[in-house]
Amino acid sequence: MKRRVIITTAALIIMLFAALLSGCQKTSQEPSFTLDNYPKVDGSTVTIPLSEAVAARLTALSPEEVRPHILHNKTHQAYVNLINKEADLIFVTGPSEEELALAEEKGVGLELIPIVSEAFVFLTHAHNPVQGLSLDEIRRIYTGDITNWSQVGGPDLPIVAYQRPVNSGSQTGFLDLVLQGLTPMEAPTERIVADMGGLIDAVAAYENGPHALGYSYYYFVVDMWGNENVKLLEINGVYPDRETIRTGDYPVTTAYYAVIRDDEPEGSPARQVIAWILSEEGQRLAEETGYVKIK
CATH class of the missing domain: 3.40.190.10 (Periplasmic binding protein-like II)
Structure with missing residues (x-):
């Protein structure tokens, strides 16, 4: 079975990690959203705190205010929802064979971007x-x-x-x-x-x-x-x-991914959220929420 899974595009890697390594990302460059135009997010149980913290930061609301709008349906259903265009962005672990098969059946490519270790x-x-x-x-x-x-x-x-x-x-x-x-x-x-x-x-x-x-x-x-x-x-x-x-000394390390469909337009709200998470400020927020920042 052909796997249409992309671990980031070259352009996205260059843009995001250059910002991360240079430390030049400023708070003033954060994307600004309302609850109405924030991308529809889904994901795993483990990424709920990260998802709520990011949404709160980028909408200038409290975690309590954004919580009713951040609905994570667990990993498998999140992949199903993304593939069926019922979610714009999901925060999850990597896909299973069944999830890859569903994407292949639907003609959907998945783009996986590691966001925290x-x-x-x-x-x-x-x-x-x-x-x-x-x-x-x-x-x-x-x-x-x-x-x-x-x-x-x-x-x-x-x-x-x-x-x-x-x-x-x-x-x-x-x-x-x-x-x-x-x-x-x-x-x-x-x-x-x-x-x-x-x-x-x-x-x-x-x-x-x-x-x-x-x-x-x-x-x-x-x-x-x-x-x-x-x-x-x-x-x-x-x-x-x-x-x-x-x-990376611990031998079984992995990442949580931001996953989007590979036809997600450049500059879309979902891609803006991912870019910010990988910025210096975004990684700091991830650490403050208890996660380990990505290398």
């Missing part, structure tokens, strides 16, 4: 003595080769490995960033958790013991949900935090 993280119960896993161990766990924590230096307990539903943003990230072509074992229905927060709580509460393993995105675990009964695991000996994500 992110990490794909693994978590377990806070009482689990295991501090980290290697990527190879994670792959062997999720393909069914490793089934007990004792095989990775932990207690003699079965590993309860949670997954997310197909086409969820974190499941797509898991398949693309971690398994990379391997087929995960089929998880029992009760171990497929519909939402990211539910997965974290399931890992935290599973029989009040350190059996469980799960995954998510760093920002969601640390800044949006939070649960003192879970801990993040080192991967290949590197703990995920803002510094290791920013430097």
